[in-house]
Amino acid sequence: MREKGNRVLAGALGASLVVGFLLAPSMAAAAPTPPNPTDQQLAASRQQVAAASKLVGIINGQLAASQAALSAAQVQTEVAIEAYNTAVYLQGQAQTGYNNATRALKTVQAAVASQRSQMDHLVAATYMTGGANTAAMLMTGGNPANYGHELAMLDIVSGDQAGSLARLQQAQGKQKELANAATIALKATQAAASRASAAKNAAIAAITARQKLTTTIQAQQAVLNQRLVSAQRTAGLLRQARAAADARAAAARAAANDDDDDPPSSGGGGGGYTGGGSGSTIVRAALTQLGKPYVWAAASPSVGFDCSGLVLWAYKKVGIYLPHSAHLQYAEGRPISRSQLRPGDLVFWSYGSSWTSIHHVAIWAGNGKIIEAADFGIPVHKRSMYWSGYFGAARLL
Known part of the structure; x- marks a missing residue:
């Protein structure tokens, strides 16, 4: 033994x-x-x-x-x-x-x-x-x-x-x-x-x-x-x-093509919204933060952003002060349909059927594109809208 x-x-x-x-x-x-x-x-x-x-x-x-x-x-x-x-x-x-x-x-x-x-x-x-x-x-x-x-x-x-x-x-x-x-x-x-x-x-x-x-x-x-x-x-x-490098390159291409940064069309169906106004100001403000890091509970260009932090910061540019919470931001606005989307509106994702289970928010940029701070390791970027887990949209303007 x-x-x-x-x-x-x-x-x-x-x-x-x-x-x-x-x-x-x-x-x-x-x-x-x-x-x-x-x-x-x-x-x-x-x-x-x-x-x-x-x-x-x-x-x-x-x-x-x-x-x-x-x-x-x-x-x-x-x-x-x-x-x-x-x-x-x-x-x-x-x-x-x-x-x-x-x-x-x-x-x-x-x-x-x-x-x-x-x-x-x-x-x-x-x-x-x-x-x-x-x-x-x-x-x-x-x-x-x-x-x-x-x-x-x-x-x-x-x-x-x-x-x-x-x-x-x-x-x-x-x-x-x-x-x-x-x-x-x-x-x-x-x-x-x-x-x-x-x-x-x-x-x-x-x-x-x-x-x-x-x-x-x-x-x-x-x-x-x-x-x-x-x-x-x-x-x-x-x-x-x-x-971040990919996002900068995409932003540079977008600026060169001048496709989305001018006053964009309404979201879902195209056309409809043609003016500048607060929505375009919010979109342009968000575009200046492309490539900034995703940081939990952050809402500052010097630190980074999470999803609701980016919305909070961009909306301050038009004098609207929102809570730092995705589902509370939804409650601040009025619900709208997909066909009503225009630049500056907010789109939300949820893991349940109630607005209290909303976990993500992004800014509608027009032409089927959104600007978001998605997750850790992924900087602020602009991308095509995805509908999986989509809960709804709200307008605060």
Whole structure:
């Protein structure tokens, strides 16, 4: 099991080193965005984003695998620690049993020794004074009248001492057996505790290594994510610059052809509206902002525009002050049909059936064209009207 875990850890470390090698070159300073990126530059930026995305995918997979292995290692470590705790507890119990058995054996041994000493003294006294009769005389203080009684007592005492000694010796043998069993149990639990300690230390070492690996992969993941964001940002700037250049070119062509910037015709059917007036002023004002970047919640030539921000700014040129909200701008005007559209009117798109779900607005420029700030990465531009998601039109003039 441990060898398998080591192989898994080694494999993960190897994979991490591969990614680490890919991360080794320092990131060069971002080059300035060209005013009109070439197709090759755009393609190269897409390839960089794809490569960075692939590396992020690899490192994310490695991190997921490492975190899963870390979770498994944590469980194994907890099991090993609890097994160690159990082994230490059992060792303590065995030690207590061993200590109790040893003390009990010593007590019995001391009692046996004391009883044996008393027997030895009695036997010695009997031998040295000429036998049991003399010993009995010694016990009576030399009074012959009590001799028979004391002689009987001497026999009883001697017999009791012998029985007591026999019982103590039997207890001593039993205590020796218990002490030997306690010794064997203590040695077994000590060995088990030693093995449990080794397993615990190995598990802790494995989880420490896994934690270090996971931390390393997380650091590499942060670097790769940063590289991906940088590549995406560069690609976005290149697309934006290219769209701005295309918009400038389109505006230049439109100005050269003088097709739409003069007082335009009415929208849907052509003809109808021929004067200058406020509508043309709004259209001309919006045309001056072609190529400006799309910026959320912005309504300034120095910053950029979102869709309702461009309308707000253009309408200020004719003294009309609108809220910075597409659906509120719709509510400010009066609804008109497609056939009634003329330059300066507003056209709206919605994701629902109510005016409260309007999410986009553009300025009708005439001849089927609109001027809009569409989305992030796409600068203000003029384009043909599209009807998908169209909600309706409103006139504020």
